[in-house]
Amino acid sequence: MKNISLSGKVLLGVFSGIAFGLFFGEEVAWLSIPGDIFIGLLQMTVLPYIMFSLIVNIGRLSLDTGRKLIRYGTTFLALLLGIGLIYLIILPLSFPIRAGGSFYSPDFVQPPEVFDIVKLYIPANVFESLSDNVVPAVVLFSIFIGLGVMNLPNKETLLKPLDILTDGLNQVNKMIVKITPYGVFCIAAGVVSTLSWADLSRLQGYLLVYLLAVILMTFLVLPFLISIFTPYSSRTVFKLTRSTLITIFATGKIIVVYPQLIENIKEIIRSDSNATKKGEDEVDIIMPLAYPFPNLGTFMIFIFVPFAAWYTGKALLPGDYPVFLSSTLLSSFVAPITGLPFSLELLKIPKETFQLFVVSTVLTDRIRVVLGAFHLIALTLLTISAMGGYLRFKKGKFSKSLVILLIVTALSVLGMRQLLSQSMKRIPSNLEVAESFEIISPQREFVILESSKRNPNPKWRGENTLSRIKRRSQIRVGFYVKSGPFTYFNSDSILVGYGIDLAHQLATDLEVDVEFVPVPPGDLIDHLNKDHFDIFVSDVFLSGQYAEKMQLSKPYMNVSLALLTRQENKLFDDYKTTAALDTFTISYLERKEIAGDFLSYFPQGGAFPLQEVPEFFDIEKNGRVVIDSFTPDSLKIDTIRIQAHLTSAERASYLTIKNPGYKVRNPLPYHVNNSLVFPLARDDAWRIYVNRWIDFRQQDGTFDRIYDQWILGKPHQPEREPWSIYSNIVKPWFEKQEDS
DSSP states (O other): OTTSOHHHHHHHHHHHHHHHHHHHGGGGGGGHHHHHHHHHHHHTTHHHHHHHHHHHHHHTOOHHHHHHHHHHHHHHHHHHHHHHHHHHHHGGGGSOOOOOOOOOOGGGGSOOOOOOHHHHHOOSSHHHHHHTTOHHHHHHHHHHHHHHHHTOTTTHHHHHHHHHHHHHHHHHHHHHHTTHHHHHHHHHHHHHHTOOHHHHHHTHHHHHHHHHHHHHIIIIIHHHHHHHHSSOOHHHHHHHHHHHHHHHHHHTOSGGGHHHHHHHHHHHHHTSTTOOHHHHHHHHHHHHHHTTSOOHHHHHHTTHHHHHHHHTTOOOOGGGHHHHHHHHHHHTTSOHHHHHHHHHHHTTOOGGGHHHHHHHHHHHHHHHHHHHHHHHHHHHHHHHHHHHTOOOOOHHHHHHHHHHHHHHHHHHHHHHHHHHHHHGGGSOOHHHHHHHOOOOSOOOOEEEOSSOOOOSSOOOTTOOHHHHHHHHTEEEEEEOSEETTTEEEOTTSOEESHHHHHHHHHHHHHTOEEEEEEOOTTOHHHHHHTTSOSEEOSOOBOOHHHHHHSEEOOOOEEEEEEEEEETTOOTTSSHHHHHTOSOEEEEEESOHHHHHHHHTTOTTEEEEEESSTHHHHHHHHHSOEEEEEEOSSOEEEEEEOOOEEEEEHHHHHHHHHHSTTEEEEOOSSSOOEEEEOOEEOSOHHHHHHHHHHHHHHHHTTHHHHHHHHHTTOOOOOOOOOOOOHIIIIIHHHHHHHHHO
16 A cells, blocks of 8 residues: 555545445445544634635735736636636537426425525624635635735734744645545445435436536646646646545545645646746635635536426527526526526526436535636636746647547537437436326225216215215215326326325225216316215315305315416516516416406406316417307407416426426416315315314325325335345345355
């Protein structure tokens, strides 16, 4: 081990940790604890080092040097981010054409997350900023202190002790770096032991394209820039920084090895004959100043935005890119976990995709920091070269590099598109996922009637509905045939859905069988009052009309009003745009008063009733609906163009899966919620039983499990034993040998 370099030891630690985690699985998940301890030890000296280093080096700056640093630093930062913007336009071309909507997400009713830009950059309480690890605020505080010290006549009295303290902090960091191979072993083993390959398989499009972005930037674009403009070779840069870059990859954090990275850059500068002590000292200023600003690692993370649009069947249109790129510039000043929801909200991309990003951070956090670190290396070397007067533009090198870069980028994008086209075929679409859902609840014997008809067993005198159900050993459940995801027939002609699942659970608790009764649209009240069924399980809004004419259970789910409309239709994207329309028409099902409530916000709008949801899509294909109205004087024929359909966001989301090319929008100034209820046979004993059953099954989690599958699209899976090579392969083999 003595002859192996630090970078070799670190790399050995990473791969050993990966193998160890795969072999033992979740049994070694506890190794993440010593891994976190290692990261904490690395991190403990970093912020004080940055603070004191900035104060010392800015305090010794001349005004002229400060101006040059700002001018060159911002110029090269703009150059790097400009290149990043170009690749954010090019790389999404790697995603092949994919159609399909997305399941409902509770994020639909959540306000957009906002980040506190003041707290992030303004150190109102520097001790709070230090304790919360708010680097930009600490940097700004240090800059102001350094500027204040700059013109003091006796400043060296303060700066010399701080200089010694900075060196001491650097020495502490070097001591901790010696245990890096062991630290990264624990980190790698802990991460891999809990990795969910099922979730990551859904993300392969994003992970592969982002990995391509990191490879192109780290190994082609930035090295080319360094070799074109500076006297430093790419080989020297990689040789002197590789151990630090591997450590950054393993820990997933740049800041924990920041002093080490600064020392690497000083070594790169010393490798050139033009090296000066002044240039080395300027590294201590440029690096901490550059850290709070966007880097290409974080910048390229926003490829997730076009990925999320592609994944949900909403490809970004050319007109969306100015908004996408400008929001990326703004959001990249903060952590992706904060900035991405802002960009997704701005582009009206379903925010449930953000959960996929959270899963992806297991890998992306480790590769984005490598690109981020190399971004800082390139920015620092370019700025130092410009300030030292040895920045040169090598035309021949530029032409050659540009040709190589264009060819490699084009081939990479085309190759990735082809790869994703093939690999994504093996990953089920949301429609295939929805069609694969099975009933979660224990299933009772059931029959599905061909049509709605009166209960063949009338109630006896004084008998209530609950007693009759018990006497017949059968419950009659009404449903709409086309009311997904609540009640519908899947592609195998099996009756499924949220309401059907609940019906089986109710029948199980009653210990009876089920008769499913299909109810024609528009006949709900009439058929219920004529004793065609005992309970109706399709999605029915609580409304004054229904409360007056039917007996209803207590609410069992809250839903949010929404419009279903074409992807390209931007008229209903927000309240301001919709309110500015001269006129528009929406459709609705059996919910006239709900439509009236919606249109109370838009007096210029109109509403047209439909019998079934498929009518809306038929009208969309034909363009208009024709209305015949006969009067004694004449036959009047009107045509109305329906532009959106009013329903719940939960149902609308399912409809986007069944009908690609549509989206869900809420143009109201805020979210209007309504409740779903079960229409019941008019009987107090039956109503009391159902209400108590709702309470019981909500408390034991039954409603939540069924909701997660049918509404949120999370397939219900029984708890499985964690998988590992040792538990599933090695241990059973030894047990088999012992038995034999």
